Every structure is written in structure tokens, then in C-alpha cells.
Amino acid sequence: MTEPEFRVRARHTADTVTVYQAYRPEIGGPAARDGRFPAAWKRDRMTWIKPSFLWMMYRCGWGLKEGQETVLAVEIGRDGFEWALRNSCLSHYVPELHESRTAWQRELRRSPARVQWDPERDLRLHPLPYRSLQLGLAGEAAARYADEWIVGIEDVTPLATEVHRLVRAGDLDAATGLLPEERPYPVADELPAHLRR
Numbered sequence: 001m002t003e004p005e006f007r008v009r010a011r012h013t014a015d016t017v018t019v020y021q022a023y024r025p026e027i028g029g030p031a032a033r034d035g036r037f038p039a040a041w042k043r044d045r046m047t048w049i050k051p052s053f054l055w056m057m058y059r060c061g062w063g064l065k066e067g068q069e070t071v072l073a074v075e076i077g078r079d080g081f082e083w084a085l086r087n088s089c090l091s092h093y094v095p096e097l098h099e100s101r102t103a104w105q106r107e108l109r110r111s112p113a114r115v116q117w118d119p120e121r122d123l124r125l126h127p128l129p130y131r132s133l134q135l136g137l138a139g140e141a142a143a144r145y146a147d148e149w150i151v152g153i154e155d156v157t158p159l160a161t162e163v164h165r166l167v168r169a170g171d172l173d174a175a176t177g178l179l180p181e182e183r184p185y186p187v188a189d190e191l192p193a194h195l196r197r
Helices: 023-036 053-060 078-086 102-108 138-147 156-170 171-179
Strands: 011-012 016-025 047-049 070-076 088-090 113-120 128-137 150-155
Touching: 016 023, 016 047, 016 053, 016 078, 023 070, 023 150, 047 138, 053 070, 053 113, 053 156, 070 078, 070 138, 070 156, 078 088, 078 113, 078 128, 078 138, 088 102, 128 138, 138 150, 156 171
Parallel strands: 088 113
Antiparallel strands: 011 016, 016 070, 047 128, 070 150, 113 128
16 A cells, blocks of 8 residues: 555554654653653753654664664653644645745744654665654643653663664564554544645
């Protein structure tokens, strides 16, 4: 079956959705241990969450990039995730979706969340012909994420390391078997058009 170019795919249950982030160990270690971000986590910066494990691997280089050595799977409530989707705007101007560039800029200033669609990745981190959601959280969205939405945080750096080892060894079947199962996420009709492209 052909994948649509734009689709939200994630590991999810009836109540939660898993997103990925990568941090330096001083942030990631305490977050995984305590199930919440430590005081050193910057609330005043935009934080990007990614439902795609392989896109996270592309971004953090399998946890080998400086400052991204600890890969976290953050399980959040679906209510929070959907609040962010409802209150998001697209991170760039698209004439077919926006009345005007000025209207998009106004929406950008007003929205606490940003949606960005980037090419999904395969096991070798090559781009695929369909896109993966990234969700940027700022202001109220970042505060709600840190304080209200998180159900649990797991350090999945060992998983990243093992999948990377198998890929380097050429055992793509075994590597595929370890990947989190990411299924299409149901996007409701009332959610913004940039999520239903």
C-alpha cells in the first residue's frame, strides 16, 4: 500500500502517544530517572517532539551527536498531543493553505505549536518519499508538555545503539524487528488543514 505524503504516524495506545527527543546526559538522565524534565530544562525555548523513531535517529545521529547523546521516548497523553495539534500552525508559508503571507505570520505569532513535515527516513537514514511530523512546542504548549502531558519517560539510547549496530552489520531484518511499531494516528476532521494534507 502506498503511503500518503503527509500522515501522522506514531506509537500510540488508546490514551497515549510516544514522541522522541534527544538531550545531553545531564538533561536526559534525570528526565528518564524521574519521569519529568529537570530544572535545567529550558522552558523558554521551543522544544521539538518527533513521533518517528527513525527521524529522531537521523536528527541525533543514533545518539552520537554532541548534546544529543541521550535519546528519550516520552509517552504523553493523547489529549495533550491533540491540544498541540489543534493549536498549531505550519512552520512555513504555503500559498494553497494560507490566505496570505501576512495571515500566516499572524497565525505563527498566535500559535503555541508549530508543525513541520520532513522526509521520513529508512534504516540507513536515507529520505523516503513521504513525510514525518515534527511538532514544535513553545510558551503555553511547552509548559503543558512538561507539567501536564507526560505519562512516562524512557531512556531508549540502548535501543538506538543496538539498532545502529545491526544496521552497520547489514542485518536489516533484525534491526527492523527492534523498531517501535508506528501506526497511522487518527487525525480528526476538525484539526487544522495542514495536518490533513
